[in-house]
Amino acid sequence: MFDTAMTWNDLMFMLRGAGVTLWITAIAVAGGTMLGVVFGVIRSSLSPWVTWPLAFVLDILRSVPLLIQLVLVNSFQAIAGWGWSPFTTSCVVLALYTAALVTEVVRGAVLAVPETTRRAARSLGMTWAQDQTQIVFPMALRVGLPSWINVTLGVMKDSALVLWLGIIELLRASQILVTRLQEPMFILMVAGAIYFVISFPIARLGERLEKRWREND
Amino acid sequence: MFDFSYRFQWAQAMRHLPRMLEGALVTLEIAILSLVVGIAIAVLLAVARDSKYIWLRAPATAWVEVARNTPALFQIYMAHFGLGSFGIYLSPYTALLAGIAFNNAGYLAETFRGALRAIPETQTRAGRSLGMGQAQTFRLIVMPQMFRVAFLPTTNQMVWAILMTSLGVTVGMATDLTGIVQNLNARTFRTFELFAIAAVLYYLIAKTVMLGAQLIAWRLFRY
Amino acid sequence: MIEIEKVYKSFGKLEVLKGIDLTVNKGEVVSIIGGSGSGKSTLLTCINGLEPIQSGRIRIDQTEVHARSTDLNKLRRKIGIVFQQFNAFPHLSVLDNVTLALRKVLGMSRREAEEIAVKQLEHVGLGDKLKVYPSRLSGGQQQRMAIARALAMSPKYMLFDEVTSALDPLLVGEVLDTLKMLAEEGMTMICVTHEMGFARDVSKRVAFFHQGVMAEIAPPDQLFGAPQHPETQKFLSKVR
Ligand SMILES: Nc1ncnc2c1ncn2[C@@H]1O[C@H](COP(=O)(O)OP(=O)(O)OP(=O)(O)O)[C@@H](O)[C@H]1O
Ligand SMILES: [Mg+2]
Numbered sequence: 001m002f003d004t005a006m007t008w009n010d011l012m013f014m015l016r017g018a019g020v021t022l023w024i025t026a027i028a029v030a031g032g033t034m035l036g037v038v039f040g041v042i043r044s045s046l047s048p049w050v051t052w053p054l055a056f057v058l059d060i061l062r063s064v065p066l067l068i069q070l071v072l073v074n075s076f077q078a079i080a081g082w083g084w085s086p087f088t089t090s091c092v093v094l095a096l097y098t099a100a101l102v103t104e105v106v107r108g109a110v111l112a113v114p115e116t117t118r119r120a121a122r123s124l125g126m127t128w129a130q131d132q133t134q135i136v137f138p139m140a141l142r143v144g145l146p147s148w149i150n151v152t153l154g155v156m157k158d159s160a161l162v163l164w165l166g167i168i169e170l171l172r173a174s175q176i177l178v179t180r181l182q183e184p185m186f187i188l189m190v191a192g193a194i195y196f197v198i199s200f201p202i203a204r205l206g207e208r209l210e211k212r213w214r215e216n217d
Numbered sequence: 218m219f220d221f222s223y224r225f226q227w228a229q230a231m232r233h234l235p236r237m238l239e240g241a242l243v244t245l246e247i248a249i250l251s252l253v254v255g256i257a258i259a260v261l262l263a264v265a266r267d268s269k270y271i272w273l274r275a276p277a278t279a280w281v282e283v284a285r286n287t288p289a290l291f292q293i294y295m296a297h298f299g300l301g302s303f304g305i306y307l308s309p310y311t312a313l314l315a316g317i318a319f320n321n322a323g324y325l326a327e328t329f330r331g332a333l334r335a336i337p338e339t340q341t342r343a344g345r346s347l348g349m350g351q352a353q354t355f356r357l358i359v360m361p362q363m364f365r366v367a368f369l370p371t372t373n374q375m376v377w378a379i380l381m382t383s384l385g386v387t388v389g390m391a392t393d394l395t396g397i398v399q400n401l402n403a404r405t406f407r408t409f410e411l412f413a414i415a416a417v418l419y420y421l422i423a424k425t426v427m428l429g430a431q432l433i434a435w436r437l438f439r440y
Numbered sequence: 441m442i443e444i445e446k447v448y449k450s451f452g453k454l455e456v457l458k459g460i461d462l463t464v465n466k467g468e469v470v471s472i473i474g475g476s477g478s479g480k481s482t483l484l485t486c487i488n489g490l491e492p493i494q495s496g497r498i499r500i501d502q503t504e505v506h507a508r509s510t511d512l513n514k515l516r517r518k519i520g521i522v523f524q525q526f527n528a529f530p531h532l533s534v535l536d537n538v539t540l541a542l543r544k545v546l547g548m549s550r551r552e553a554e555e556i557a558v559k560q561l562e563h564v565g566l567g568d569k570l571k572v573y574p575s576r577l578s579g580g581q582q583q584r585m586a587i588a589r590a591l592a593m594s595p596k597y598m599l600f601d602e603v604t605s606a607l608d609p610l611l612v613g614e615v616l617d618t619l620k621m622l623a624e625e626g627m628t629m630i631c632v633t634h635e636m637g638f639a640r641d642v643s644k645r646v647a648f649f650h651q652g653v654m655a656e657i658a659p660p661d662q663l664f665g666a667p668q669h670p671e672t673q674k675f676l677s678k679v680r
Contacts, residue, residue: 063376063423064416065383067395072416075408079223157288164387171291178298185302188295192287199286343527343586346488347541347593348516357544361531440530440573 005181011190017173018194024169025156027091032098032155033148039099040106041132061100066161069093074165086165094155094162101151109144110136142213149206153199170194230410233401240397241418247385247393248378248426251314255321255378256371260360262326263333277326284323289381292316297388310392313385317378324374325367332366333359365438372430376423383419394418441465442487442597442630447496449479449486456482458652459496464597464630469623471639471660472632474649475675480632481524483649484599487630488519500597517545520590521599524606526582528574534561535570538589546593560588564618580611584618591622598622600631636679640664648672 039058043051061069073093077084084092113136121135163172174191178184265277284292293316296307307315336359344354364371383395390396398415402408442464449457456479464470472480485491487498489505489512498505503515529537538557542548548556561567564584574582583603590598600619604612616638623629623642633639639646640660647657648669656669667673 060416060420063380064419065380065395067383067386068412068416068419072409072412075412079409081222153286157286157291160288160290161384163290171288171294175294175298183302184298185295185300188291188299192283192291192295195287195291196283200282203286337525339523339525339527340529342485342490343523343529345490346516346519346521347589348513348545349541350513353544357540358529365531438531440575 004183004186006177006183006187006190010177010181013177014170014173014187014191014194017168017170018198020167020169021156021159021171022198024087024090024094024159024162024167025152028094028098028155028159029152031091031095033102035095035099036102037106039103040110043103044107044110058100058103061097062104066093066097066158067164069097070161070165086162086167090159090162090165090167094159097158098151098155101154102148105144105147105151106140108147109140112143113139146206146210146213149202149209153203153206156199157195225410226407227410229405230407230414233411234414236397236401237394237414237418240392240394241422243393244379244382244395244419245422247310247314247317247382248375251317251321251378251381252371252375254314254318255325255374258318258322259325259329262322263329264355266326266330267333280319281323281326284320285327289316289320290384290387292319293381293384293388309385309388309390312388313382313390313393316384317381320381321374321378324377325371328367328370328374329363332363335366336362368430368434368438372427375426375430379419379422379426441499441501442628443497443499444483444487445497445499447483447486447498448494449482449491450494456652457486457493460652460654462647462654462657464628466596466628467626468645469627469629469631469643471643471646472630472649473634473636473639473646473675478649479652480649481601484521484601484630484632487599488516488521513545517593518595519597519599520593520595522583522586522590522601522603524602526574526579526586526606528577528582528585530574533571533573534566534577534585537574537585538592541589542592556592557588560592561585563591564588565614578611579607580614583607583611583615587615587618587622596628598627598629600629600633602632602634605634634679636664636676648675650675 039054043055048055070090070093074084074086074089077089117139118131118135121131126134159169160171163169163175168176170191174187177187181187262277262280265273266281268274268277293313296315296319297309297312300307340358340362341354344358345351349357382393385393386395386399391400394415398411402411405411442462444460444462447457447460448455460479460483462470472483474480482491486493487500487505489510493506500515500518503510505512505515529540532540535554535557538560539548539550539553542553542556543550546553558567558570561570564587566581566584566588569577569581569585574585577585583606587603603619604615607615612635616635619629619631619638620642631639631643643660645657646660646663648655648663648667648671650669650671656663656667656672658668663672664676667676
């Protein structure tokens with residue numbers, strides 16, 4: 001259908017870019033989720049009077065453009081002489097950003113567990129830790145997992161921004177090809193298709209989970 | 218751990234604040250325009266997605282799924298570089314606006330669709346039985362209620378639109394907040410200071426918008 | 441005059457109306473009673489063209505409702521309908537609920553519309569609630585507002601679908617009184633109702649529906665006093 005100068009090598013180049021996208025996403029989501037769960041539990045079990053500094057910082061991470069955050073952290077690590085590679089910087093920034101989003105997911109999920117359920121658990125003589133692991137966690141997981149999937153996909157898409165630090169991920173790889181081959185529409189369509197193929201099935205899975213779990217309640 | 222040979226020069230960076238504030242206005246302008254356009258298209262998409270005609274449903278579904286399953290930056294690239302294949306060359310401003318509006322429309326369409334389902338069919342029946350036409354009933358009875366249900370998610374989308382405007386710099390946008398800061402940065406190399414101020418401004422814009430939205434909601438939704 | 445002739449109506453495979461014949465003359469009040477699912481509501485929505493029918497015909501003042509050439513929006517101005525669920529427009533004040541169609545359908549100015557609306561609202565006893573939103577009204581008040589909203593269009597016919605069924609028992613009276621008042625003023629009405637007392641007092645004729653068929657129709661004394669059809673007898677013995 002398309003008469004293109006794009007070769008298999010070029011496609012491999014894009015797929016390697018997609019690999020970088022996935023790799024950065026995986027690291028950021030792994031780190032961000034761990035942090036986010038900790039923050040989320042803190043935020044939902046301690047009084048807001050104590051946790052407001054944390055809440056404030058997380059709010060900033062959610063209200064300042066990712067691009068600005070990337071540039072800021074990158075220049076700060078240079079100033080501080082940490083010598084981070086753009087890859088490290090990207091992973092750190094995206095992980096913190098993910099943590100901010102996951103914190104909200106966790107908080108929402110924990111709040112969705114009715115207080116009466118928890119009180120019932122405690123009155124059965126469960127300790128705080130037992131209550132958290134046996135009652136709150138399984139219930140919150142059902143509420144939180146679909147949102148967490150959305151966060152993960154969001155981070156995957158937002159990771160395109162790391163091209164600004166010179167990392168050749170999927171979108172940057174496509175841009176390089178566009179410059180060389182002068183077929184912007186075709187190459188971008190391929191890039192879009194790759195993003196779509198990664199994101200769409202997972203998004204669908206999330207929707208299905210959400211629907212199924214909601215019906216069971 | 219912090220071995221600073223670098224001297225922060227905040228005063229020097231602050232001298233550029235007026236320029237940056239001008240940029241902030243452009244940022245806000247693009248965000249608002251993209252939201253207005255996005256809302257208008259999203260209403261059409263939301264209706265089309267539940268239409269009984271496949272030729273309406275299919276393109277609407279495609280729009281929504283592409284908007285939600287590809288990066289916003291990709292969508293802006295499509296507007297800026299992609300359309301070049303058809304001899305259409307959009308300025309950075311237009312491409313940015315188009316890209317964000319496309320994204321807004323896709324996400325809001327789903328929001329609106331959910332809201333529409335929350336409005337009972339009997340409301341439409343009541344409107345129709347008073348002699349109102351289908352379009353009239355939708356516009357006067359269904360849509361106002363839909364906007365109320367969808368108000369909070371729409372506010373969130375507005376904040377995302379603000380964040381997305383910063384992507385314009387990657388297609389050569391020079392007049393919005395990020396664009397201006399990037400240009401100043403290229404001349405003065407006070408990267409950290411300039412972007413830190415920009416971060417504060419973005420934060421303030423986002424908070425102001427949230428506050429404004431609450432005021433609007435309070436004025437609008439008395440019932 | 442409302443003329444219903446051999447009307448058949450089905451939802452998919454489910455036949456809901458199986459040949460209904462009924463003529464309602466000007467100034468007449470006809471009540472329809474019958475078990476749940478017997479097709480009473482469906483008949484009303486067919487009369488004002490909200491639902492299509494499979495065969496037969498319904499004519500209102502000689503205009504055939506389901507003819508292709510009929511302008512339903514125009515026809516519906518003649519027929520007011522009030523539903524079981526009040527269907528107040530929650531985003532509009534009581535006054536605006538009533539003026540909306542006057543302004544947007546009949547093209548009146550806001551002032552003209554409000555004049556009529558105020559009169560109708562006072563008529564149903566809501567003169568002091570004009571600026572209030574429906575969520576602040578009791579069910580009975582919402583239902584009376586819905587009646588005022590329909591009446592404001594000066595319809596020639598009114599259809600009522602179990603307008604008291606969703607109400608607290610204490611609020612039923614106020615709404616029934618409004619209907620009685622209308623009947624006394626000579627409005628042509630079809631009332632689907634579960635209130636046998638009301639049907640007896642107000643109607644000229646009462647129809648009994650059973651499984652999509654009008655099993656019996658007669659003046660109230662006769663239908664309640666000496667029902668002919670075995671299903672009517674069964675039904676009435678249950679509701680008494
Ligand atoms: N929109 C619809 N789609 C499919 N079936 C419907 C629809 N509306 C009504 N029905 C079915 O048609 C039958 C008649 O319904 P209808 O509402 O007319 O009964 P009714 O006599 O008003 O009963 P009730 O006293 O419970 O209000 C029922 O079996 C109902 O399930
Ligand atoms: Mg009914």
